[in-house]
Amino acid sequence: MKYVANWALNAAAQRGTTYADVRVIAHRNRALTTKNGKVGSALDTESVGMNVRVIADGAWGFAASAELGRGAVEKTAVAAVAIARASARVKREDVRLAPEKPAVAEWSTPYKIDPFSVSVEQNIELLLQIDAELRAVSGITLAETNLNFNREEQWFLSSEGADIHQTKLSTGAGYAAYAFAGNEIQKRSYPNSFGGQWQNKGYELIQELDLVGNARRIAEEAVALHKADQCPEGKLDLILDSSQLGLQIHESVGHPIELDRVLGMEANFAGTSFLTMDKLRTLRYGSDLVNVVADARQEHGPGLGTFGFDDEGVEAQCTPIISNGLFTGYLSSRETAHTISLTRSGGTVRAEAWNRLPMIRMTNISLLPGEKPLTLEQLIASTEHAVLMQTNRSWSIDDKRYNFQFGCEIGWEIKHGKRVRVVKNPSYSGITTEFWNSLDAICSRDEWTLWGTPNCGKGQPQQVMGTGHGASPSRFRGIKVGSAFQGS
Amino acid sequence: MTEFWMLTKEQAGSIFDRVRKFSSADEVEVLFSGGRFALTRFANNAIHQNVAEENHVISVRSIFSGRTARAVTNKFDEDSLRQVVVASETLSKVQHPDPDLLPMANAPEPAGVGHGGTPLVPSRYSKETAEITPEARAEGVGKIVGVAHRHSLTAAGVYSSGETFEGIFNSRGLSEWHTQTSAEVSITMLAADSSGWQKANSPDASKVDPLMLAEVAAKKAADSAQPRDIPAGKYTVILEPAAVLDIVGFMFGDYSGMAILDQRSFLTGRIGQKLFGENITIWDDVAHPLHSGSAFDGEGVRRRRIELVENGVVKRVVYARATAERMKRSEHKDKVGPIEATGHGFPLPNEMGEMPLNIVFAPVDNPQTVEQMIASTERGILVTRLWYIREVEPFEKMLTGMTRDGTFLVENGRVQAGVRNFRFNESLMHMLSNVEAMSQPVRSCGEESFDMVVPAMKVRDFNFTEVTKF
Numbered sequence: 001m002k003y004v005a006n007w008a009l010n011a012a013a014q015r016g017t018t019y020a021d022v023r024v025i026a027h028r029n030r031a032l033t034t035k036n037g038k039v040g041s042a043l044d045t046e047s048v049g050m051n052v053r054v055i056a057d058g059a060w061g062f063a064a065s066a067e068l069g070r071g072a073v074e075k076t077a078v079a080a081v082a083i084a085r086a087s088a089r090v091k092r093e094d095v096r097l098a099p100e101k102p103a104v105a106e107w108s109t110p111y112k113i114d115p116f117s118v119s120v121e122q123n124i125e126l127l128l129q130i131d132a133e134l135r136a137v138s139g140i141t142l143a144e145t146n147l148n149f150n151r152e153e154q155w156f157l158s159s160e161g162a163d164i165h166q167t168k169l170s171t172g173a174g175y176a177a178y179a180f181a182g183n184e185i186q187k188r189s190y191p192n193s194f195g196g197q198w199q200n201k202g203y204e205l206i207q208e209l210d211l212v213g214n215a216r217r218i219a220e221e222a223v224a225l226h227k228a229d230q231c232p233e234g235k236l237d238l239i240l241d242s243s244q245l246g247l248q249i250h251e252s253v254g255h256p257i258e259l260d261r262v263l264g265m266e267a268n269f270a271g272t273s274f275l276t277m278d279k280l281r282t283l284r285y286g287s288d289l290v291n292v293v294a295d296a297r298q299e300h301g302p303g304l305g306t307f308g309f310d311d312e313g314v315e316a317q318c319t320p321i322i323s324n325g326l327f328t329g330y331l332s333s334r335e336t337a338h339t340i341s342l343t344r345s346g347g348t349v350r351a352e353a354w355n356r357l358p359m360i361r362m363t364n365i366s367l368l369p370g371e372k373p374l375t376l377e378q379l380i381a382s383t384e385h386a387v388l389m390q391t392n393r394s395w396s397i398d399d400k401r402y403n404f405q406f407g408c409e410i411g412w413e414i415k416h417g418k419r420v421r422v423v424k425n426p427s428y429s430g431i432t433t434e435f436w437n438s439l440d441a442i443c444s445r446d447e448w449t450l451w452g453t454p455n456c457g458k459g460q461p462q463q464v465m466g467t468g469h470g471a472s473p474s475r476f477r478g479i480k481v482g483s484a485f486q487g488s
Numbered sequence: 489m490t491e492f493w494m495l496t497k498e499q500a501g502s503i504f505d506r507v508r509k510f511s512s513a514d515e516v517e518v519l520f521s522g523g524r525f526a527l528t529r530f531a532n533n534a535i536h537q538n539v540a541e542e543n544h545v546i547s548v549r550s551i552f553s554g555r556t557a558r559a560v561t562n563k564f565d566e567d568s569l570r571q572v573v574v575a576s577e578t579l580s581k582v583q584h585p586d587p588d589l590l591p592m593a594n595a596p597e598p599a600g601v602g603h604g605g606t607p608l609v610p611s612r613y614s615k616e617t618a619e620i621t622p623e624a625r626a627e628g629v630g631k632i633v634g635v636a637h638r639h640s641l642t643a644a645g646v647y648s649s650g651e652t653f654e655g656i657f658n659s660r661g662l663s664e665w666h667t668q669t670s671a672e673v674s675i676t677m678l679a680a681d682s683s684g685w686q687k688a689n690s691p692d693a694s695k696v697d698p699l700m701l702a703e704v705a706a707k708k709a710a711d712s713a714q715p716r717d718i719p720a721g722k723y724t725v726i727l728e729p730a731a732v733l734d735i736v737g738f739m740f741g742d743y744s745g746m747a748i749l750d751q752r753s754f755l756t757g758r759i760g761q762k763l764f765g766e767n768i769t770i771w772d773d774v775a776h777p778l779h780s781g782s783a784f785d786g787e788g789v790r791r792r793r794i795e796l797v798e799n800g801v802v803k804r805v806v807y808a809r810a811t812a813e814r815m816k817r818s819e820h821k822d823k824v825g826p827i828e829a830t831g832h833g834f835p836l837p838n839e840m841g842e843m844p845l846n847i848v849f850a851p852v853d854n855p856q857t858v859e860q861m862i863a864s865t866e867r868g869i870l871v872t873r874l875w876y877i878r879e880v881e882p883f884e885k886m887l888t889g890m891t892r893d894g895t896f897l898v899e900n901g902r903v904q905a906g907v908r909n910f911r912f913n914e915s916l917m918h919m920l921s922n923v924e925a926m927s928q929p930v931r932s933c934g935e936e937s938f939d940m941v942v943p944a945m946k947v948r949d950f951n952f953t954e955v956t957k958f
Contacts, residue, residue: 008731035839036585036750039586039836040582040837040838040839041839042556042558043557043559044560044579045559045561046560047565048562049562060536060537060538061538062537062538062539062540063539063540063541064541064542065541065543066543066562066563076542079540082622083526083538083540084538086535086538086621086626087622089535089627090533090534090535090629090630090633091535092528092532092533092534092590093534103629115876120578120579120582120583123581124584128584133947142750144839175560178750178751178752180752180756183884184884185682185751262529263531264532264644264678265532266535267644267676267683268529268645268685269530269646271875274957274958295839310770341702342667355541355543357537359537372656387670394880394888396876396877396878396911397890397894397958398875398911399875399876400956400958402958403955403956403957404910405954406887407880409877425880431910441731460646460648461525461648477938483913484884484886484888484913485911485913485952486720486913487721488913488951
């Protein structure tokens with residue numbers, strides 16, 4: 001595919017561009033779902049295409065095409081240049097790219113079992129086995145399961161000499177059990193809601209999750225929620241399981257640290273950020289225990305934000321975001337690095353597909369585990385009165401990422417160090433910095449999980465991206481609990 | 489095939505003939521989709537992203553003895569077509585037989601004379617819109633930025649245009665084709681402590697006025713400056729059409745036969761009941777002159793005009809072909825109103841079944857403008873748009889979300905000031921039972937739901953539960 005990229009680079013160079021890069025991508029996906037004992041969907045998809053991103057007259061242009069013949073590729077490059085020159089008609093200043101030594105590299109996701117090598121029959125049997133376990137529990141009215149495999153092969157070449165070939169692999173799986181009775185629909189999911197757990201791994205992820213072994217318990221919990229009391233309302237201590245905390249990190253740390261948001265580039269859709277640049281290295285984002293990193297390196301783990309190089313050819317890095325509670329870093333790109341006096345991009349730029357423009361995206365934004373040994377059960381035992389909430393059910397946050405409200409599938413009221421009752425419809429709300437400053441305990445590494453969020457939306461046209469979030473269960477003091485049902 | 493620009497029905501028919509030649513299935517269906525799309529994005533009063541794409545997708549579904557599956561590619565050469573057929577067939581053959589799977593749809597009767605009156609859909613293609621250039625979009629953005637400069641504001645937004653096609657062919661002789669153009673402008677005007685927003689789209693770019701949108705967004709930003717911090721609570725709200733669209737859109741996935749069968753719809757056991765106020769009547773109508781979209785569904789069945797709600801009473805839901813047959817055999821069959829395929833199915837196989845996507849709120853006898861609603865309000869909140877709406881409780885249809893980009897205090901019949909943005913937790917059934925006034929329905933678009941024809945609404949006792957910091 002390098003010849004395709006070079007056709008485009010040459011065509012762009014002949015038209016006076018000062019920078020150009022080309023991505024040629026072949027993507028393959030397999031998606032299988034079941035619902036109530038039947039296959040819901042069975043879909044194999046491949047998509048192949050290329051794009052050219054150029055700077056001409058100091059402004060950006062981008063064009064993409066599925067056609068990889070020389071004529072079509074050169075036409076696409078010419079279109080990108082024309083678009084850049086049109087952009088230059090309404091510009092404030094020339095685009096400035098942080099310098100980056102052009103990389104020549106090969107990188108691929110480590111895996112043990114190629115998920116595409118596992119037969120569809122075996123996958124369907126697994127899903128139907130889970131389905132049968134879920135529906136064996138009286139009261140379950142709807143059971144849904146899913147498996148999803150992705151392989152993306154990308155060639156990145158730039159006019160600066162970068163030549164990077166990457167192959168990324170991801171696997172996702174999960175299920176949900178619904179119980180409808182009276183005037184209520186209750187739901188439990190495993191290992192997480194909205195598609196389960198996703199990682200940059202092979203089929204070994206499926207084997208690690210023990211999907212079948214947890215199905216009966218999950219279904220029983222969904223039914224039991226109908227007999228549970230409503231979650232109490234008021235200021236209470238809150239313990240979040242690691243999956244819900246992963247989403248809390250995503251929404252109230254991951255998005256506000258995107259430097260393009262901070263600079264107003266997402267103002268019309270995703271919004272801006274309360275993290276104006278005066279807050280860098282001055283804001284107490286959280287309590288002293290809070291240490292958050294943006295880490296795209298393989299050594300952080302197989303998160304959906306793990307890669308060798310970003311889509312600008314910048315090698316994966318680890319950026320401290322919150323250090324002992326102090327706000328210390330943004331997610332940056334080659335274009336935005338200079339605005340915070342960085343001499344190099346933080347390497348966080350990715351695109352959903354060959355036909356989308358790369359932009360700043362979360363990599364693996366993770367809360368580091370507590371250093372002192374602490375299990376979830378020990379945390380509960382040390383808690384006087386709190387609600388433990390598990391598995392996200394709803395999430396919402398304002399367009400500067402201040403006010404949030406989350407609902408979870410299930411909760412347990414904790415009193416005097418013990419779970420005393422299950423509560424239904426648990427929810428909590430707060431203001432981002434007040435919330436993170438109320439954190440007073442984080443479980444240790446044994447309880448830490450690197451969760452995958454496969455559905456992060458951003459950009460116009462909107463792009464959906466996978467991000468990673470490592471977290472272990474944590475406790476927050478004096479949180480507004482039950483707020484979703486206030487006044488209803 | 490290389491370098492085609494917009495696939496035509498004739499070219500698609502020729503591709504389908506090749507697919508059919510490669511196919512060994514009992515039945516085969518091919519969906520085509522794609523086109524050209526371009527978007528000019530601006531922020532900080534300058535264009536910062538500017539993109540264009542071309543893509544064409546072919547999606548093949550095979551049926552073998554009650555088994556079906558689908559494979560998709562965007563490569564159209566002979567080998568790729570052969571491979572996508574093989575992939576579809578391989579995946580189909582390993583499925584378990586589905587007793588609910590129907591033979592593929594037959595060719596429909598001509599529009600306008602079909603059973604129940606399949607509506608005639610007007611042309612949604614504008615040559616002038618298809619030919620909008622990057623230079624023309626930049627010129628439009630320049631005008632928007634000019635408005636921002638004049639008001640000492642910062643503009644961000646998009647100006648997009650494109651042309652798309654979608655089509656379906658199957659081995660029973662069905663062949664449907666739809667082409668459409670689109671133009672969209674969305675503008676946020678930012679001031680130091682306030683913002684304003686407007687958005688519009690149409691198949692015809694001449695019906696989208698960037699300058700007018702920019703002026704309205706700028707006025708909202710200016711008028712909401714120095715926002716007051718007023719407490720959360722239950723307020724009379726005046727929701728502009730975009731706000732109405734974004735919140736009501738969260739219920740239409742439930743107007744589905746499959747959602748009833750799955751018992752995941754808030755309408756389960758409630759069809760025939762009066763769930764909303766007397767003044768709420770809702771249709772799904774693809775032929776409405778303000779709507780866009782194709783006249784056929786994911787199986788090629790013509791979309792029919794369906795009355796979903798009449799004077800607050802939920803009358804019926806929509807059906808894909810197989811869902812209708814399942815419903816006729818189900819315990820719900822006597823409690824869900826008319827049961828028949830309505831042309832709202834998604835491509836098979838899928839888990840969701842169907843959904844109405846061309847929502848029209850019926851006009852009321854005594855429509856009021858937003859200005860009239862404001863004039864009749866002693867104390868309330870005027871809402872430009874809502875944001876990050878999510879479902880909190882599915883059976884009472886309780887939703888949460890935020891106000892955004894122009895939220896105002898109304899007192900004594902006048903807009904008094906901007907206010908800090910609120911979080912709401914509100915049941916849609918409660919909200920649509922408390923509508924005191926509506927404007928004439930208009931084509932509207934937002935970010936949380938699909939385009940609809942909806943009015944502005946004045947709603948009493950809307951439940952704001954928190955205030956944010958801006």
